[in-house]
Amino acid sequence: MIDQYLYLAVILFVIGAIGVMVRRNALVAFMSVELMLNAANLALVAFAWHHASFDGQVATFFVMVVAAAEVVVGLAIIVSIYKTRRSTSVDNANLLNQ
Amino acid sequence: MTAVIEWRAVAPVLLVLIAAVLGILVEAVVPVVHRFFAQVFLTVASIVAAAAFLVANWRKGIGGPVVMGSMMLDGPTYFIWGSLLVFGLAAILVFAERELNGGVSTFAASAATVPGSRAEAEASAARLEHTEVFPLALFALGGMMVFPASADLITMFVALEVFSLPLYLMCGMARRRRLLSQEAALKYFLLGAFSSAFFLFGVALLYGYAGSFELSAIATAVQNPTMGHGILVAGMALVGVGLLFKVSVVPFHNWTPDVYMGAPTPVTGFMAICTKLAAVGATMRVFYVALGGERWSWQPLLAVLVVATMVVGAVWGLTQTDIKRTLAYSSIAHAGFIMTAVVGASAGTVTSPLDSVASVMFYLVVYGLASVGAFAVITLVRTQSGEANAIASWSGLARKSPLLAGIFALFMLSFTGIPLTGGFIGKWAVFAAAWRGGYDWLVIAAVLLSLVAAVFYMRIIVVMFFGEPADGVVVGRASAFTWLPIAVAALGVAVLGVFPGPVLDLATLAGTFIR
Numbered sequence: 180m181i182d183q184y185l186y187l188a189v190i191l192f193v194i195g196a197i198g199v200m201v202r203r204n205a206l207v208a209f210m211s212v213e214l215m216l217n218a219a220n221l222a223l224v225a226f227a228w229h230h231a232s233f234d235g236q237v238a239t240f241f242v243m244v245v246a247a248a249e250v251v252v253g254l255a256i257i258v259s260i261y262k263t264r265r266s267t268s269v270d271n272a273n274l275l276n277q
Numbered sequence: 278m279t280a281v282i283e284w285r286a287v288a289p290v291l292l293v294l295i296a297a298v299l300g301i302l303v304e305a306v307v308p309v310v311h312r313f314f315a316q317v318f319l320t321v322a323s324i325v326a327a328a329a330f331l332v333a334n335w336r337k338g339i340g341g342p343v344v345m346g347s348m349m350l351d352g353p354t355y356f357i358w359g360s361l362l363v364f365g366l367a368a369i370l371v372f373a374e375r376e377l378n379g380g381v382s383t384f385a386a387s388a389a390t391v392p393g394s395r396a397e398a399e400a401s402a403a404r405l406e407h408t409e410v411f412p413l414a415l416f417a418l419g420g421m422m423v424f425p426a427s428a429d430l431i432t433m434f435v436a437l438e439v440f441s442l443p444l445y446l447m448c449g450m451a452r453r454r455r456l457l458s459q460e461a462a463l464k465y466f467l468l469g470a471f472s473s474a475f476f477l478f479g480v481a482l483l484y485g486y487a488g489s490f491e492l493s494a495i496a497t498a499v500q501n502p503t504m505g506h507g508i509l510v511a512g513m514a515l516v517g518v519g520l521l522f523k524v525s526v527v528p529f530h531n532w533t534p535d536v537y538m539g540a541p542t543p544v545t546g547f548m549a550i551c552t553k554l555a556a557v558g559a560t561m562r563v564f565y566v567a568l569g570g571e572r573w574s575w576q577p578l579l580a581v582l583v584v585a586t587m588v589v590g591a592v593w594g595l596t597q598t599d600i601k602r603t604l605a606y607s608s609i610a611h612a613g614f615i616m617t618a619v620v621g622a623s624a625g626t627v628t629s630p631l632d633s634v635a636s637v638m639f640y641l642v643v644y645g646l647a648s649v650g651a652f653a654v655i656t657l658v659r660t661q662s663g664e665a666n667a668i669a670s671w672s673g674l675a676r677k678s679p680l681l682a683g684i685f686a687l688f689m690l691s692f693t694g695i696p697l698t699g700g701f702i703g704k705w706a707v708f709a710a711a712w713r714g715g716y717d718w719l720v721i722a723a724v725l726l727s728l729v730a731a732v733f734y735m736r737i738i739v740v741m742f743f744g745e746p747a748d749g750v751v752v753g754r755a756s757a758f759t760w761l762p763i764a765v766a767a768l769g770v771a772v773l774g775v776f777p778g779p780v781l782d783l784a785t786l787a788g789t790f791i792r
Binding site: 256 | 435438
C-alpha cells in the first residue's frame with residue numbers, strides 16, 4: 180500500500196522538477212516548486228501512516244507554513260521583476276550573464 | 278509530554294530573533310528620523326548580548342540536546358554560533374554605512390518602485406531608506422544559527438527557509454544597478470526554492486527509512502535497517518543536493534556568481550561567509566551524525582564533486598573581469614577546499630588532535646575574515662555613479678590609497694594560502710585532515726588547483742600595484758561602519774597567520790558532534 184503512495188509522490192515530484200527546468204515563466208516554475216513540496220508532503224503523510232507515527236503528519240503543517248512564507252517572498256520578487264520588465268520569462272533575465 | 282525549553286541555553290538564538298521581531302515593530306512605531314539609529318542600535322546590541330550569553334553558557338558548560346531534542350548544543354554548535362555572531366556583526370556593520378552614498382544607505386530608497394520611474398526618483402529625492410534590511414539580516418542570522426544546530430531534519434528544513442527567505446529579499450534591494458539586483462534575487466529565489474524542495478523530499482525519504490526525523494534515530498536505522506537500502510540512498514542524495522547547493526558545490530553552484538555580482542555588496546559579504554558557515558556546519562552534522570554509518574557510499578561521490586568544484590572555481594575564476602564575480606568563483610573554489618576535509622572525515626589522534634570538524638571550522642574562520650574584509654573594501658572603490666567593480670578600474674589603486682590596496686592584497690594572499698597569513702594555516706589544516714582520512718589524491722588535486730587559483734588572486738594584486746591608475750575611480754570616504762570590519766579582518770588574518778594557536782585550540786576543543 181505504501182508503495183503506491185510513494186510512486187505517486189515520486190511522479191508528482193518529477194513532474195514538478197521537470198516543470199522548473201523546462202518552463203520559462205517564473206510563475207509557472209514557482210508553481211512547479213510548490214508541486215514538489217506537495218509531493219514531499221504526500222510522502223511524509225504516507226510514511227507517517229506506514230510507521231503509525233504522528234511526526235510525519237505534523238511535519239506537513241510545518242511544510243505548508245514554510246511554503247506559504249515562500250509564496251509571499253517569491254511573489255514579491257516576481258511582481259517587482261514584472262513591473263520592471265513587463266515579463267516574467269526567466270530567459271529575459273540575462274543581464275548578469277553578459 | 279510537557280514542553281521543556283531551556284531558555285538560557287538557546288538565549289543566543291532567541292535574542293537575535295526577538296531583536297528581529299522588535300525591528301519590525303520599530304518600523305511601525307519609531308519616527309523616520311530616528312529609525313536608522315534605532316535599527317542599528319537594536320541589531321548591534323542584540324548580537325553583542327547573544328555573544329555574551331554564548332560565552333557565559335560555554336563557560337558554565339551548558340550543552341546537550343535542548344528544546345525537546347530538536348537542537349543539539351555541542352562543541353561545533355558553540356563554535357559556529359560564535360563565528361556567526363562575530364562575522365554577522367562585522368558584515369551587518371557594513372550595511373549601516375551611509376557616508377559613502379552621500380548620507381543614505383546602500384539599499385534601494387524604495388524597493389517597490391520601478392527602476393527608472395518617477396516614483397523611484399521621488400523616493401530617492403526624499404532620501405528614503407529601507408531600514409528593514411536590519412531585521413531581515415537578523416532573521417537570516419537567527420536561521421543560520423539554528424540550521425547547523427538542528428538535531429532533527431524538520432527543524433533543519435524550517436531553519437533553512439528562515440535564513441534563505443530574507444536573503445532572497447536582501448539580494449534585490451540594491452540602490453544602484455537595480456535591474457541586476459532584482460535579477461539576482463529572482464535567480465537566487467527560484468534556484469533556492471528548487472533546491473530546498475529537493476532537500477525536503479530527501480527529508481521525507483529519510484523519515485520513511487528511519488521512522489523518525491531525529492538525526493540520531495536515522496543513524497541507528499542505518500546500523501539496523503528495517504527498510505530497503507534504495508530509500509536511504511535516494512534520501513541521502515536529495516538531502517545532499519539541498520545542502521551542497523547552499524555550500525555552492527558543483528554542479529549546484531550556478532547561482533553563486535550571478536547572485537554575488539547582483540546583490541548589494543554588503544549583502545554579498547554577509548552571504549559569503551555566514552551562509553557558508555551555516556551550510557557547511559549543517560552538511561557536516563547531517564553526513565557525520567546521521568549518515569556516518571553510510572560513509573562508504575557518500576565519500577567517493579562527494580570526492581568527485583569536490584574536485585569538480587575546485588576545478589570550476591579555480592579555472593573559471595581566471596577568466597572573470599568583475600571583482601565580485603571573481604570572488605564568487607573564489608568562494609566556489611574555497612567551498613571545494615573546505616569539502617576536502619569533510620570528505621576525508623578523519624577523526625583526531627593523540628598526536629594530531631585536529632580532526633575534520635575542527636580543521637573545517639578553523640578554515641571557515643580565516644576564510645570569513647578575509648571575505649568580510651574583502652567585500653567591505655569593494656564597497657569603497659567607486660566612481661561617480663557607484664561602485665567600480667570591473668577589475669580594470671582597480672588598476673593602480675595602490676597609488677591612490679596604498680593602505681587600502683595593501684589590506685586588499687593581504688586578503689588576496691590569505692585566500693591564496695601564502696605562509697604568514699591565516700589562509701595558509703587553514704589550508705594546511707583541512708588538507709592534513711583529508712590526508713589522514715585516506716584521501717591523499719584529493720589533497721594533491723586540491724594543492725594543484727589552489728596554485729591555479731593563486732593566479733587570479735595574484736593578477737588582482739599586480740593590477741592594483743603595477744597598473745596605470747584608472748580614470749575617475751576614487752576611494753570613497755567611509756565611516757567607521759566600513760573601516761572597523763576592514764581593520765578587524767586585516768588584523769585577524771595577519772594574527773592568525775602568525776599565532777593560529779588559540780583559535781586552533783578552540784576549534785579542537787569544540788571537538789566533534791554529539792549524536
